[in-house]
Amino acid sequence: MSLDSITLYFVATMVAALLGAMLLFFGRQQHSAALNWWGTAYLVGAAAVALWSLASGALGEMLSLALNAVGFLACGMVWNAARIFHGTSTTAHQPCA
Numbered sequence: 001m002s003l004d005s006i007t008l009y010f011v012a013t014m015v016a017a018l019l020g021a022m023l024l025f026f027g028r029q030q031h032s033a034a035l036n037w038w039g040t041a042y043l044v045g046a047a048a049v050a051l052w053s054l055a056s057g058a059l060g061e062m063l064s065l066a067l068n069a070v071g072f073l074a075c076g077m078v079w080n081a082a083r084i085f086h087g088t089s090t091t092a093h094q095p096c097a
Contacts, residue, residue: 013050
């Protein structure tokens with residue numbers, strides 16, 4: 001049995017968007033910056049995957065690379081949310097030894 005890649009992308013996008021909406025909802029309810037960052041990151045990632053999967057063939061090379069950059073931005077936002085959740089400063093720079 002083979003799986004349809006378009007269906008897999010669609011389901012992954014919808015799950016990520018739903019998770020992002022729920023995290024934003026609970027983040028606003030609990031006044032949690034980390035949950036707000038996580039929710040926004042999932043929504044940005046879902047939008048990037050949706051645009052990439054829908055229009056990857058029709059888009060030019062540069063726009064496709066921009067969508068990949070948006071996906072990496074979402075990963076950075078998740079990293080920032082994890083640092084906020086653990087109470088670590090997001091702007092602190094450790095000096096090299």
